[in-house]
Amino acid sequence: MSFCVAIDGPAAAGKGTVSKAVARHFGFPHLDTGLLYRATGAKTFEGLSPLEAAQSLTTADLERDDLRSGDAGQAASRVAAIPDVRSALVDFQQAFARRIGGAVLDGRDIGTVICPDAEVKLYITASDEVRARRRHAELVAKGENVTEAEVLADLRERDERDSARSAAPLKPRRGCHGDRYLGNVDRRSRGQGHRIG
Ligand code: CDP
Numbered sequence: 001m002s003f004c005v006a007i008d009g010p011a012a013a014g015k016g017t018v019s020k021a022v023a024r025h026f027g028f029p030h031l032d033t034g035l036l037y038r039a040t041g042a043k044t045f046e047g048l049s050p051l052e053a054a055q056s057l058t059t060a061d062l063e064r065d066d067l068r069s070g071d072a073g074q075a076a077s078r079v080a081a082i083p084d085v086r087s088a089l090v091d092f093q094q095a096f097a098r099r100i101g102g103a104v105l106d107g108r109d110i111g112t113v114i115c116p117d118a119e120v121k122l123y124i125t126a127s128d129e130v131r132a133r134r135r136h137a138e139l140v141a142k143g144e145n146v147t148e149a150e151v152l153a154d155l156r157e158r159d160e161r162d163s164a165r166s167a168a169p170l171k172p173r174r175g176c177h178g179d180r181y182l183g184n185v186d187r188r189s190r191g192q193g194h195r196i197g
Pocket of ligand 1: 010011012013033034035037038073076077078080081106107108109110158159162
């Protein structure tokens with residue numbers, strides 16, 4: 001039997017932390033779909049067109065150690081606005097979502113496009129400032145030389161692009177179609193507030 005947990009939300013809202021906790025709790029595999037777009041974006045740095053990059057993605061591409069950088073995030077957001085790029089990545093995500101035994105996927109369009117009939121849909125968000133603070137700390141820990149103000153501007157720019165695009169835009173949801181809304185997770189620290197079941 002398949003069982004899809006769809007987790008969406010804006011940049012750096014904590015989707016990864018919640019997804020991993022849910023996946024661990026239920027023993028489901030987890031797919032961070034942002035990595036697909038980050039890897040596609042990163043491959044365009046090497047001269048491939050966005051569509052060529054998406055069509056030629058391999059598991060090794062998803063293991064590059066530069067995918068969490070700010071540049072890869074911006075490149076991801078740009079290629080993610082191209083409908084053909086999104087189409088090239090749909091089958092893989094839908095097959096993952098319907099694996100026998102269950103799956104957790106996080107991204108922007110999981111509950112709307114990839115798995116609209118997901119058994120559980122969560123939308124996670126937090127204030128811009130809290131998201132920027134957390135992401136800044138992560139990037140600095142990885143050795144990136146960036147200010148919190150730059151991270152805030154990056155998140156806002158990506159959110160704007162991700163919400164305004166015509167192909168599978170990020171849509172803030174609050175309690176519609178049976179979705180769960182985890183509300184503002186500003187004051188929740190890691191390990192707090194992620195109790196499921
Ligand atoms: O980690 P963060 O929330 O900052 O971003 P991400 O989930 O790694 O996604 C990077 C970019 O990929 C986003 O800004 C989106 O443009 C794009 N993305 C998307 O369009 N659809 C998804 N399902 C996942 C990511």
